[in-house]
Amino acid sequence: xxxxxxxxxxxxxxxxxxxxxxxxxxxxxxxxxxxxxxxxxxxxxxxxxxxxxxxxxxxxxxxxxxxxxxxxxxxxxxxxxxxxxxxxxxxxxxxxxxxxxxxxxxxxxxxxxxxxxxxxxxxxxxxxxxxxxxxxxxxxxxxxxxxxxxxxxxxxxxxxxxxxxxxxxxxxxxxxxxxxxxxxx
Amino acid sequence: xxxxxxxxxxxxxxxxxxxxxxxxxxxxxxxxxxxxxxxxxxxxxxxxxxxxxxxxxxxxxxxxxxxxxxxxxxxxxxxxxxxxxxxxxxxxxxxxxxxxxxxxxxxxxxxxxxxxxxxxxxxxxxxxxxxxxxxxxxxxxxxxxxxxxxxxxxxxxxxxxxxxxxxxxxxxxxxxxxxxxxxxxxxxxxxxxxxxxxxxxxxxxxxxxxxxxxxxxxxxxxxxxxxxxxxxxxxxxxxxxxxxxxxxxxxxxxxxxxxxxxxxxxxxxxxxxxxxxxxxxxxxxxxxxxxxxxxxxxxxxxxxxxxxxxxxxxxxxxxxxxxxxxxxxxxxxxxxxxxxxxxxxxxxxxxxxxxxxxxxxxxxxxxxxxxxxxxxxxxxxxxxxxxxxxxxxxxxxxxxxxxxxxxxxxxxxxxxxxxxxxxxxxxxxxxxxxxxxxxxxxxxxxxxxxxxxxxxxxxxxxxxxxxxxxxxxxxxxxxxxxxxxxxxxxxxxxxxxxxxxxxxxxxxxxxxxxxxxxxxxxxxxxxxxxxxxxxxxxxxxxxxxxxxxxxxxxxxxxxxxxxxxxxxxxxxxxxxxxxxxxxxxxxxxxxxxxxxxxxxxxxx
Numbered sequence: 001x002x003x004x005x006x007x008x009x010x011x012x013x014x015x016x017x018x019x020x021x022x023x024x025x026x027x028x029x030x031x032x033x034x035x036x037x038x039x040x041x042x043x044x045x046x047x048x049x050x051x052x053x054x055x056x057x058x059x060x061x062x063x064x065x066x067x068x069x070x071x072x073x074x075x076x077x078x079x080x081x082x083x084x085x086x087x088x089x090x091x092x093x094x095x096x097x098x099x100x101x102x103x104x105x106x107x108x109x110x111x112x113x114x115x116x117x118x119x120x121x122x123x124x125x126x127x128x129x130x131x132x133x134x135x136x137x138x139x140x141x142x143x144x145x146x147x148x149x150x151x152x153x154x155x156x157x158x159x160x161x162x163x164x165x166x167x168x169x170x171x172x173x174x175x176x177x178x179x180x181x182x183x184x185x
Numbered sequence: 186x187x188x189x190x191x192x193x194x195x196x197x198x199x200x201x202x203x204x205x206x207x208x209x210x211x212x213x214x215x216x217x218x219x220x221x222x223x224x225x226x227x228x229x230x231x232x233x234x235x236x237x238x239x240x241x242x243x244x245x246x247x248x249x250x251x252x253x254x255x256x257x258x259x260x261x262x263x264x265x266x267x268x269x270x271x272x273x274x275x276x277x278x279x280x281x282x283x284x285x286x287x288x289x290x291x292x293x294x295x296x297x298x299x300x301x302x303x304x305x306x307x308x309x310x311x312x313x314x315x316x317x318x319x320x321x322x323x324x325x326x327x328x329x330x331x332x333x334x335x336x337x338x339x340x341x342x343x344x345x346x347x348x349x350x351x352x353x354x355x356x357x358x359x360x361x362x363x364x365x366x367x368x369x370x371x372x373x374x375x376x377x378x379x380x381x382x383x384x385x386x387x388x389x390x391x392x393x394x395x396x397x398x399x400x401x402x403x404x405x406x407x408x409x410x411x412x413x414x415x416x417x418x419x420x421x422x423x424x425x426x427x428x429x430x431x432x433x434x435x436x437x438x439x440x441x442x443x444x445x446x447x448x449x450x451x452x453x454x455x456x457x458x459x460x461x462x463x464x465x466x467x468x469x470x471x472x473x474x475x476x477x478x479x480x481x482x483x484x485x486x487x488x489x490x491x492x493x494x495x496x497x498x499x500x501x502x503x504x505x506x507x508x509x510x511x512x513x514x515x516x517x518x519x520x521x522x523x524x525x526x527x528x529x530x531x532x533x534x535x536x537x538x539x540x541x542x543x544x545x546x547x548x549x550x551x552x553x554x555x556x557x558x559x560x561x562x563x564x565x566x567x568x569x570x571x572x573x574x575x576x577x578x579x580x581x582x583x584x585x586x587x588x589x590x591x592x593x594x595x596x597x598x599x600x601x602x603x604x605x606x607x608x609x610x611x612x613x614x615x616x617x618x619x620x621x622x623x624x625x626x627x628x629x630x631x632x633x634x635x636x637x638x639x640x641x642x643x644x645x646x647x648x649x650x651x652x653x654x655x656x657x658x659x660x661x662x663x664x665x666x667x668x669x670x671x672x673x674x675x676x677x678x679x680x681x682x683x684x685x686x687x688x689x690x691x692x693x694x695x696x697x698x699x700x701x702x703x704x705x706x707x708x709x710x711x712x713x714x715x716x717x718x719x720x721x722x723x724x725x726x727x728x729x730x731x732x733x734x735x736x737x738x739x740x741x742x743x744x745x746x747x748x749x750x751x752x753x754x755x756x757x758x759x760x761x762x763x764x765x766x767x768x769x770x771x772x773x774x775x776x777x778x779x780x781x782x783x784x785x786x787x788x789x
Binding site: 064066067068069070071075077078079080083084085086087116117118172 | 407410657701702703704742743744745746747748751752753754757759763764765766767
């Protein structure tokens with residue numbers, strides 16, 4: 001069995017891509033390993049992250065955010081997205097990074113989370129990159145910058161940069177949302 | 186159209202038509218109980234059952250045919266005067282109708298279950314066996330009419346274009362009911378056709394899928410928002426351009442479009458209105474059965490069935506009402522002996538009524554039973570640990586009555602099948618709240634109680650009072666606003682640690698929204714502030730804001746699941762300038778304000 005697979009089983013770090021990887025390894029088909037997925041890469045502070053492009057609805061500039069009282073601080077508020085009111089989350093705050101000023105490169109990535117739209121504030125959006133699934137490495141078992149280990153599906157070494165692959169849906173899963181509701185109460 | 190498609194349409198048509206017929210039968214059966222020899226009613230019931238049988242026969246639903254056939258036989262005897270309605274016959278017919286409903290439901294769910302129908306059939310046959318001689322003549326009829334009725338359902342296939350068009354416009358293809366009865370009527374002299382179709386065509390209606398109406402509502406909601414934006418832009422550009430004729434013309438145009446939008450909105454809202462009678466209609470049966478099961482005598486009176494309310498409210502209001510009626514019969518009404526001993530009429534009276542009041546609909550459930558006993562309620566609440574003795578001491582009768590809406594409360598010692606599980610009342614209140622409504626209770630010991638449900642007519646678009654709190658804009662639903670006041674900062678007093686305002690000889694508790702919503706203030710030493718007095722039932726709360734901005738009609742936008750539970754916030758709306766403003770939830774604020782009081786009172 002490949003390192004990837006044994007790592008997964010040992011550390012129980014399975015997610016969609018991992019499952020595919022594991023299945024691929026078990027099936028032993030070399031070609032599938034070269035299957036590519038597309039990621040949107042963005043920066044928060046010094047770190048660069050990637051998320052599956054299929055989940056991204058749109059990327060917009062910062063707009064007026066209406067504050068919602070009595071919510072955790074990483075919830076910046078809500079915005080009007082062409083007639084729909086969607087919540088906006090600051091990933092900086094969520095990752096416990098120091099606050100920074102928004103500038104012309106700040107963007108909001110609007111994602112489809114379980115059929116609900118949510119927006120995430122990021123410092124800048126770089127590009128859409130295509131990588132082969134085989135390029136995804138397991139995350140190093142040290143906690144990086146306050147992100148829950150669960151939400152990291154892997155890291156990628158791409159053009160001399162290290163990209164941390166995020167699984168935002170886990171971060172804002174329904175359990176998370178329930179504990180949010182409890183927190184607010 | 187493929188065969189499968191046609192069959193599906195026929196099936197759907199059958200289900201819809203049968204549902205309507207069975208509803209009518211229900212109504213008629215109850216009328217029949219009151220006037221057992223009314224031939225018109227008997228004829229109607231007969232025709233309805235006959236139509237169901239015909240359709241069932243065509244679609245080859247064997248069980249259904251068997252039951253309806255026997256039922257039709259009994260009804261035929263009745264309408265001819267050969268049998269007279271008595272309790273046993275009524276019960277048998279009701280049982281048969283229930284069985285028919287069950288069978289139809291099975292069909293609707295797609296699984297035809299072999300239900301045991303022998304018991305009911307036997308009862309009906311027993312009734313028929315009482316009077317043999319007529320059996321030959323009336324055997325002939327069903328055969329004849331059966332063959333006639335097998336044609337109507339097949340007509341849709343060969344019907345002329347107009348009917349097909351209707352099929353396209355409204356997904357309900359079965360416009361057949363109005364036509365066949367009339368054509369058949371010409372041929373056969375006997376009265377055995379269904380008049381269901383005829384009744385339907387009294388007011389010409391069109392069956393439209395609810396989803397389409399909802400989609401239309403959403404679009405109109407969007408239109409209202411854009412209209413607001415347009416008005417906003419218009420007032421912005423008034424000062425900008427020097428082209429007077431343009432601003433004039435444009436201004437007029439904006440006004441006209443605004444007016445048309447409002448009209449459109451009213452009309453679409455009206456489309457969604459259904460008479461509350463749709464919900465009320467099942468109650469006579471429920472009351473009859475319940476009263477019989479409980480061994481009590483009760484009479485149900487219904488008023489205001491024509492009062493209309495929004496379809497979504499009608500869907501949700503059924504369950505709370507059933508619970509309240511059950512409570513009335515189970516807890517409130519005394520047994521016949523107790524009533525007579527108390528000098529009341531033997532038969533208890535439950536009144537269900539609906540009326541409009543302003544922008545609301547008021548539904549009332551009244552009984553002339555025992556009434557609520559504040560002492561019993563207080564004792565139970567104390568025992569359950571819901572309140573403390575100190576809290577009880579400061580409560581008036583109204584507040585004590587409100588205790589019954591708290592979870593875990595029930596004064597019934599024996600938990601009966603029907604109620605007394607202590608779950609009901611708070612669920613009722615929650616359901617009513619979900620509809621942005623409120624529930625009140627009035628009661629007098631020994632005389633009776635009345636539960637009032639106050640529901641808004643429209644859910645999605647509301648009149649709102651726009652306010653500013655230290656730079657942030659919020660919306661307060663106007664339906665909850667009682668008055669607004671401009672006060673000087675030093676008019677606020679403090680009572681027991683809470684800020685209040687002296688208002689015409691009573692103390693109005695205040696809530697500073699700036700604090701509640703954690704808004705960073707610009708100017709902590711403002712001399713003048715505004716107080717918006719909101720009220721829910723008899724409770725009042727004064728919301729302290731910085732400035733009043735005016736009245737506006739807004740479309741409510743949900744905040745989504747993620748932010749659904751934010752305290753004090755009911756939703757959001759989009760302002761004319763595109764910004765999002767949050768809508769305040771006055772009822773929740775009043776509740777949380779009260780919790781404050783209780784917490785503080787119990788700390789003494």
